[in-house]
Amino acid sequence: MTPVKKQRLILILLMVAGIATAVTFALKAFNENLMYFFSTSEVVAGKAPEQAKFRLGGMVVEGSIERPGDGLMVRFVLTDYSKEVTVEYTGILPDLFREGQGIVTNGRLNKEQVFIAEEVLAKHDENYMPPEVADSLKKVALQQTIGQ
C-alpha cells in the first residue's frame, strides 16, 4: 500500500471510529427516552411519571384476566416476575393477547395505583413452533412440576 492510500485508509477508520464514539455517547445520554416502555418493577418503585401518560410492559399473569362488567372492560395483572401492576382496559384486544403473553399498554396510573390503559399492544416473543410442539412442551413442563 502506498503512503497516500495508507493515509486515506487511516483517515476513513478515524472518521468511522469518531462517529461511532459520538453516537454511542448520544445514545447513552438518551438511554431513558429510547426505552419504549416501563417495566412493572419500575412503576411499583415510583420511577414512572405520576400524572403524564406512559407505556407499561409486562407479562399477563395466568388466570388474572377478568371482565367485571357486561361491556368491553377487561382487568388483568401484569408482571415482570418480580412486581405486579393491575391494568384496566376498555376496548378490543389484539389477536396475540392472552395469559402468559407479553404486552405493552399505553395509559396512566390512577390514585389507587391501577393502570388505566387507553391502548393495548401484544408483544410477540421470538419463538416459532408448530402447535403440536407447543403442546408437548407444555406436557413436559407439567410432568416436571408434578414430579417435584
Place this chain on the structure above:
Amino acid sequence: MSIVPAPLLRFYHRMASPPHFYSFTDKLLPWFVVIFVLLVVAGLYGGLYLAPTDYQQGDSYRIIYIHVPAAWMSLFIYVVMAISGAIGLIWRMKIADVVAISSAPIGASFTLIALVTGSLWGKPMWGTWWVWDARLTSELILLFLYLGVISLYGAIEDKRTASRAVSILALVGVVNIPIIHYSVEWWNTLHQGPTVAKMGKPSMHIDMLIPLLLMATAFKFYYAIAMMLAAKVELLSREQNSQWVKKIVEEKS
C-alpha cells in the same frame, strides 16, 4: 511481500478493469438467475406450503419468509455499499464506486419491503401499524440513509465527485447497522428479540427455519443479479467514451 495470496490479488486487479468486470458479470448472470429461481421456488414452497402453522399466530406468521430476509438484506446491502465505498475512496477503484451506487436502490427497496411487511403483520398481531420503538425507528432511518445516498448521487453532476460524497455518507451511516441489530437487546422495544441471528440455538422449529434460510439465500442471489445488471448500465454510461464500450456497441448494432 503481501499478506494477500497471489491468485486473490490477481483476481482483484482483473476485476478492477471495467471491460473485464463487464464480461465477467455477463458469464455469471445466467448461473445466478438459475440458482435464484431454484432457491426461491424451494423457499416459497417450503415456507407457504410445507412449513407447519405457528402455535400462536396461525398462518399469519408466514410473512416472516419475506419480512425477515428483506430486513437482513437491508443491513447486508448497506454494509456492502459502505465497504465498496471505502475501497473506492482509498484505492480510487471505479468498479467499487459503481458497485456502491448500484446497490443503493436495491437496498432501499428491501428496506421498504421490510417496513411495509412488518407493518402489515403488526396490525393484527400487535394491534398497531406502527410504533416509534428503537427497532422500527432505526430501520426507518436506514431507509432515509439509502434515499440520501441516491439523491446525493443524483444531485452532483461529476460522477467521480458524486461517488466520493456518497461513499462518505454511506460510511457515516454505517454506525446505524449495529444499532438496528442490537436495538431489541439494548432497549425495551415492541419488536421481538432475534430468533435466528443470536448466540445459541435458533428459537424456531427446524421445519420453519429451513425455508427461511432458503429464502434468505435466494434474496442474496437476487441482490447479486440486480446489482450486476445495474452496475453494467452504470459502467457503460460512465465509460461511454472509452474504446471497449464503443466495441460492445458496434457488436450489438
